[in-house]
Amino acid sequence: MMKIRNAAVVFAVIGAIGFSQSAMAAGVKSSLKSTRGMAVYSKGTEVIGTIFMNKYGYAPLTAVIDIPSGRKLTDVKVTVLAKGADGVDISYHVAANELLQHSGIPVFGLYADYQNRVLVNWTEDGKRQNHTFNMRTGGVKFTPAANARSSYLKGEVKVKAAKGFEDRLYLVDGFGDGSARSIVGHNNPKAPGAGLWDRSPTLSMYDTNGDLRWYMDYQAFRDAEHYRKTGYVMGIKQVGKDLVWGAGQAYHRMSLMGEHVYSRDLPGNYSDFSHDIHHRPNGNMIIRVAKKDYRNDIGEIVNTVRDHIIEVDPNGKLVHEWDLNGILDPYRDITLKGLDMGAVCLNVDVDKAGKTVTKEELAAMPYGDVPGVGAGRNWAHVNSVSYDELDDGLIVSLRHQSANIKIGKDNQVKWIMSARGGWKGDLAAKVLQPIDADGNNIDCTEQGQCPDLDKFDFTWTQHTAYIGKNNDQRYFKLFVLDNGDGRGNEQPAMPTMKYTRGVEYVIDEENMTVQQLWQYGKDRGYEFYSPVTSITQYMGDKDSNFIASMSTGLYEGKTVGKILEVPYGEDKPAVEIWVHGMAPGAPGYRATVIKPAFDQ
Missing domain, CATH: 2.120.10.30 (TolB, C-terminal domain)
Known part of the structure; x- marks a missing residue:
């Protein structure tokens, strides 16, 4: 089977919906170099940018929302919204250096095999903005x-x-x-x-x-x-x-x-x-x-x-x-x-x-x-x-x-x-x-x-x-x-x-x-x-x-x-x-x- 290394696989779909890498990676033996995650691309209609699911290849319940060149977001806060009445939100602020590190907004704490809702708040051009993204994850793969x-x-x-x-x-x-x-x-x-x-x-x-x-x-x-x-x-x-x-x-x-x-x-x-x-x-x-x-x-x-x-x-x-x-x-x-x-x-x-x-x-x-x-x-x-x-x-x-x-x-x-x-x-x-x-x-x-x-x-x-x-x-x-x-x-x-x-x-x-x-x-x-x-x-x-x-x-x-x-x-x-x-x-x-x- 072909190895996929350091290449983003891009799908053209409508809307910002993420897909898990797990289906593609099943059976693939990776080196220590990470396999880049799948991305969703929507031809300029996305609210912020491309969503990479499991961008670095080792953490399937993470994602990165790409920030296109020329846009400056500050005071970013991410909340992975709870699943069900008893679920727990995971919420955190994102420092400016982290946005630069990932060329985007890191999303951490998604549910597995679920259509996650991720609320992002940010300031841009002096205005406070927010959007709830949908991110679909795949099932868990251990052995x-x-x-x-x-x-x-x-x-x-x-x-x-x-x-x-x-x-x-x-x-x-x-x-x-x-x-x-x-x-x-x-x-x-x-x-x-x-x-x-x-x-x-x-x-x-x-x-x-x-x-x-x-x-x-x-x-x-x-x-x-x-x-x-x-x-x-x-x-x-x-x-x-x-x-x-x-x-x-x-x-x-x-x-x-x-x-x-x-x-x-x-x-x-x-x-x-x-x-x-x-x-x-x-x-x-x-x-x-x-x-x-x-x-x-x-x-x-x-x-x-x-x-x-x-x-x-x-x-x-x-x-x-x-x-x-x-x-x-x-x-x-x-x-x-x-x-x-x-x-x-x-x-x-x-x-x-x-x-x-x-x-x-x-x-x-x-x-x-x-x-x-x-x-x-x-x-x-x-x-x-x-x-x-x-x-x-x-x-x-x-x-x-x-x-x-x-x-x-x-x-x-x-x-x-x-x-x-x-x-x-x-x-x-x-x-x-x-x-x-x-x-x-x-x-x-x-x-x-x-x-x-x-x-x-x-x-x-x-x-x-x-x-x-x-x-x-x-x-x-x-x-x-x-x-x-x-x-x-x-x-x-x-x-x-x-x-x-x-x-x-x-x-x-x-x-x-x-x-x-x-x-x-x-x-x-x-x-x-x-x-x-x-x-x-x-x-x-x-x-x-x-x-x-x-x-x-x-x-x-x-x-x-x-x-x-x-x-x-x-x-x-x-x-x-x-x-x-x-x-x-x-x-x-x-x-x-x-x-x-x-x-x-």
Whole structure:
């Protein structure tokens, strides 16, 4: 089939009605260069100009209304009008530089397979004007099997958005049916790292009525036969007007409109990105990686697994490396012995649910993407990175250590928030002491079992150790998604005793203490339990705690991502949306809040 690259297909029709690109693009494998969207042309009778649907080829629920040369529009506002009585308008202002960037007006947040109505207000020749455009979109295209899961195309509203939360948009990073997985890997079969960690993603955005309002046509972007175009899509975040994420051997940037900004290989001998990227205010990025051809402490050459973090500058040049094999203890196994082997992050094997491994089994594990000790095995499983600008401290979550740790730019550990068991030497002195609200010590066991879990508990196989509200030089606020597997470094009597929670702590970095301030999810029990994945994040614009428990129901074969926001200090969600998974064994990874930032 012929490839269409960087060419607009123009149809002569009457009126300004858009058509989706999806019918033409079906079955077409695209390069990283975008396929231009279809346009509608009406021989000068259009109100403003030509309408390009999916102009850049990767965001089918977007459009650009071309502004002809010689016309000057200012004070532009776009409103994609709601569908039905319960629908939600998406409304935003468009800055002058954005009009120049697109040579037109960007339209974001269309409904799929629908005759959309888009109200545009603008000023021209000193007069305020407006017009409602009709834009027809096509059906959603993920992978064939994913498309068949129509439940994924509509979020289920569990808590109707409270006042002030109606305009929220949630981008869900999910995983499809697993078709066309990568067939390429690293050239070290004895110690392969995580090079084959790959699955076709679904990247989709929902409003607070549960309606799909944006998705990325990732099948036009990835190539299962290309070393640098595969890998799990992870760590996707909004940075200004763009989305940034990593996958396998590269990291990428693309605008909300689908403009491909860049794709960059990981530098040097770094490999196997997964889980997280953190964007610093100076433009540098902190990226979780691994290391190829690494000589471990017994002299063997291995590809490591999820145990390195690097910082790169805005041009992709390496600034700093944190090698956790040298900073921490890769042989600490207290948490690994308590893990549920049925779900080790996205490596899901229901037949192993509830099973654990012994110290001897861990030591005898082959090299590769398996739980085990020592460089070359998945001993750390770093699944989040963030950065404290106040003291140049890297904050990492190590799932397989059930530990949240802060490390300086000098590669020295500042503190460890974890059960005391297994930490030795200088590292043992960095473990924080739990205290209650009155400053009294809480005596937990070496295993991490504490007397009153409503007052204090550690986090277990957690995801996303991020900075909370009102962080300062002495008192560090830590907000964590506590998945809850291996709580107390053991498995409970019944699997249904597990629970997942979002939990906020304050760490006194001078006195080396930690106090639990707030939690949500414990009272919901197993219904809210996600054995893997998920996210928490403090949202300053709404003064709320955002929590997404993304793999509930995983072992029952009916995965649901449960996305909610709780006003800060309260205990009931202001909004809650459930998004159903693609297939059994396919958890959602994370969700994130998206803002139509076209006014920058």
